[in-house]
Amino acid sequence: MMNAGHIDLSKYRKEFPFTKEIVFLNHASFGPLPEKSWRATEEYYKYLRLKNMADADKEAFQILDNTRKLIADFIKANPEEVAFVTNTSYGLNVAAGGLDLKRGDKILLSDVEFPANVYPWTNLKQKGIETKFIPSRNRCFDIDDFVKAIDKRTKVLSISFVQYFNGFKNDLETIGKICEENDVFLVVDGIQGIGSVDLDVKKCKIDFLSCGGQKWLLSSLGTGFFYLSSEAKRKLNPCFFGWMGVDWGLNWTDLLKFDLKPFTSARKFEIGTFPYSLLWSMHASLQLLSQIGIKNIEKHNWELLNLLIDYLNDSPYQVESSLEPLHRSSILSFSGKNIKRLYEKLIKNKILVSFREGSIRVSPHFYNTKGEMERFVQML
Ligand SMILES: Cc1ncc(COP(=O)(O)O)c(C=O)c1O
Structure with missing residues (x-):
């Protein structure tokens, strides 16, 4: 279940502990810091600014x-x-x-x-x-x-x-x-x-x-x-x-x-x-x-967004993004009646997306799972 595309997610989910509580599909706004990157910052401060003070x-x-x-x-x-x-x-x-x-x-x-x-x-x-x-x-x-x-x-x-x-x-x-x-x-x-x-x-x-x-x-x-x-x-x-x-x-x-x-x-x-x-x-x-590889990440994100597209194609909402392969990315937007209300409902339910220029913008990254995407679609 933790595998999607070529990425073994079980190796990476622990880097993003907030995923236990929220579904974060908002990387087009800002990306979270993986645990290991936070530790790297800590190490820098400990090693060079708090304790050792070595001239490195x-x-x-x-x-x-x-x-x-x-x-x-x-x-x-x-x-x-x-x-x-x-x-x-x-x-x-x-x-x-x-x-x-x-x-x-x-x-x-x-x-x-x-x-x-x-x-x-x-x-x-x-x-x-x-x-x-x-x-x-x-x-x-x-x-x-x-x-x-x-x-x-x-x-x-x-x-x-x-x-x-x-x-x-x-x-x-x-x-x-x-x-x-x-x-x-x-x-x-x-x-x-x-x-x-x-x-x-x-x-x-x-x-x-x-x-x-x-x-x-x-x-x-x-x-x-x-x-x-x-x-x-x-x-x-x-x-x-x-x-x-x-x-x-x-x-x-x-x-x-x-x-x-x-x-x-x-x-x-x-x-x-x-x-x-x-x-x-x-x-x-x-x-x-x-380590994961940008091409694998791209493929993974497309697969996650495909789940959303499948749902949207048969829904009252309209896809606002181009679905031509040449023009696709890791971002997908959609609009519809009462879209702002839907956005507010998603945020309340800890599914984080953004609202831009009249549409809901969804932007998953490599550590997001199919399960998270399905939860999102269910909420729609
Ligand atoms: C296309 C684009 N360019 C630039 C930025 C941000 O610019 P900066 O890194 O200078 O804050 C954003 C979003 O914040 C963006 O979506």
């Missing part, structure tokens, strides 16, 4: 390197193309602030983007850079409309990997090809997909991707990363620059060196001391996800 720079930087590597594996990039940030927005601002954009240049966005991927771009208005919203169709990004919107002034498309409220997975492979052909810099907000949906940033020709760790990566608030492709590196300058952007070779005894060269890797954009305790736990969470 080598160990710390090794964990950072390993974490960059785990992230790179998830998105099929090189670790040198990965840098840490504190949230998705910070990374998107690195792109918006670092591109060499001029008065009259144009940024394209979908009109159903999460605001984190809007404000960094509209903020460029003060420099005379225009943001144009491509109207969505059925609340989904339409590639033909995107192609029509491209003109000589278009320099950037910034788009979500997976749309936050209906889980629409954008066809980044096709979008990336179009961007390359038209010399448009492709920025992706990855937070609603990375950790539960497979992505190959190279195949999709993504120039830049930003992703907070707090949702599908089951990491602490205040963690995240961005990817900058080595081909696109020359197009981006650091809008902030700090002492962690240059290579000290782990030697902190002689710091009055003001002429060190920036890293050639994405670390050039990392500016100061890292939130070690958070990255310690992120490292543990990524290890867990990588």
